[in-house]
Amino acid sequence: MTRWLRWTAGIVLTGVPLLLAIAGPWLVDGSPTRKRAFSSGADHPLGTDFVGRDVWQQVLLGGRTVLLVALLATALAYVVAVPWGIAAALGRRRFVDELLMRPLDVVLALPSLLLLLLLATIAPSGSLTLVGIVALLNLPGLTRIVRAAALEIGSRPAVEAMRLQGEGWWRITVGYVARSMLRTLAADLGTRFTGALYLVASASFLGVGVPPDASDWAVMVDRNRPGLFVQPWAVIAPALLIVALSVGVNLLFDRVLAARSRSDLRGAAS
Template sequence: MKHARQTLPRYALAVALIALPLLLALLGPHLAGSAGPRSVSFSAGEGHWLGTDFTGRDVWRQVLLGGRSVVLVALAATALTYLIAIPLGLAAALTRRTWLEESLMRPLDVLIAVPSLLLVLLVAATLTPGPVGLTVLVGLAAVPDAARVVHAAAVEISSRPAVEALRMQGESWWRTAIGYVARSMRRILAADAGIRLTGALYLVSTAAFLGVGVQPDAADWAVMVDRNRTGLFLQPWAVVVPALLIAALSMGTNLLFDAALQKRDRWKGARR
């Protein structure tokens, strides 16, 4: 009971931090309505309860429209990362051919030495801005690090007697890799997913802040922070609100995964 009471506040805080950004990202475009006439840049009041942005658009409407691009691109990029990293890490860990393992993992070590943001910026400079391209770039940029996490965990699990027994029974590679090794890695992958999603949010937001992958006047929380910072002291809400929403989503995601993992560990301990 004591452990449950300690975990509950973390769950509540995580849900509170995540709820508003997610609701705005999912429902905001449906609630935004039509754009009214533009007003004076960085003005307060005049029917705009959060003021106007650098082009005179209503800040609240831009907030409602700007979350979907950040949240959905980060989620899609994280999913793409694991779709590639899990099979790659499992293949390298379960192969009995050292040359194949080295061929799969050594190139990833080289890519890890290149900062993810720099890689995104270099590739994006040659592409047309767009959410699909940004999703692919952010997802691929995280593959080397995620694949190494999967590989390290799978190497330890593949040395267990149960894996050798499955091999001796003639079980298929898929049954051994997915049915046993991947299932045994669920806790590690869940912990890594929180970090990976936060990293994707950081990359997507930073890329958008720098004008990569989105139009310079797009309804996007990160773009709002960048484009409205010149009027921070005239109309701060155009910067403060989207910045707080991005920060709340990142912090809440990590807290939620941490609380879920702690609850699972205590539940397993109680069963024993």
Template sequence: MIGAVLVVVPLALALLGPLFVSDVGRGAPFVSNSVLGTDFVGRDVWQQVLLGGQTVVFVALVATVLSYAVGVPWGVVAAMSRVVDDVLMRPLDLLLAVPSLLVLILAAAIAGPGLPVLIGIVTLVNFPDVARISRGAALEIAARPALEAMRLQDETWWRTSVLYTGRAMLRTVAADAGVRLTGALYLVASASFLGVGVPPDAADWAVMVDRNRVGLFLQPWAVVVPALLIVSLSVGLNLTFDRALRKEAV
């Protein structure tokens, strides 16, 4: 239940929050004349919290789904065919050797700003790890006697590689999904913090942390609340996935 609460609260604010904001006004910066006061340009912090979660959540979810959509087939094909294994996996080693934040900054500098660019960058950073994990799981499954028997019976590639292998590695992929989604949240928040992908004055939880830290001691809620929401979503997702996997194991 703790994990569910930690996930539901920031998700509800991110998805439903904009419905409760009709007019965004401005006043004096860093004053406490409302629920959470005002930010560095005089905007209501509570309104910014309600408006600021969609980018972080949407980009992280879409990028994670795309990472698995590309990475899982990539890893399975590499594991099932020794001919293309090195061809598919060696370029990913180069990507894994470069720090993720450096890839994010360089790709953003080349491609320019925008949410589609940010989604593509986070997908690019995450999918090599997904491919390697999928390949490792598929290699173990490929050595099982059941799969050897299916090959001897001349079963189709679809039945051996997709139906049997995909179903057998589902638990491993599900266990990795929580960590991968948390990593995507971290990258999206870091990108927003660095001003990559979203405007520097956007209503975004990570941007709020960056832009309001200069007034942390004047108006701490403008930094603490969005930071806590990001942390809550990350921790809650991991707890929820761990709980689901334990129940499946029982």
């Protein structure tokens, strides 16, 4: 696939679900009406869902929750994991690293879906709870990536030279170490957001954090499965949008990083 095709595919695959998620609720005309379940007709281009609501209306209404929760959970995971991983890597005492990283290893050892269900049973339901749970599930892996990158950067001669020159902690950790790992974090961001999107969709699919009849793409996939062979668009449309968003985000991040690498190589050669 050529560069132009990758850019185009990434923009289209990302843009369509984003546009529907952001602008969709404003495009819905009036309150949803209910008719016969899994039926079709001229006034319902994609048919009706398991409770007789128009599938196209549900597609327009169902993307905002999935997108917002995934974005907020990803952002929260980075806000916590970056200082956590840097502190573990640059701590002068071995016990600091052990104290910070061993609890995360326990979380990492548990299957994500099992932990998701366990946390959902003891936490209050709601979108904010789902944001916290998804962020927590992403925290161990992301913190380990940050720690590994910070260990490599912190062992460079430049860091030791900064310490000998009396540079402060903020200048070393934020001004140099955190800044030097931006490309590593950018490479991880696309995959991390896709993982968060998968967890949010799985949680919604399992009925965690959202009502069972909510206007939500993942809920649509779950609740409309009994009518898959009667009214397939009620399942296929939201599923395709979730997949398109995941693939499109990774394509765009891959192209941005590749373009940045080529630019750096040209700058080094000149």
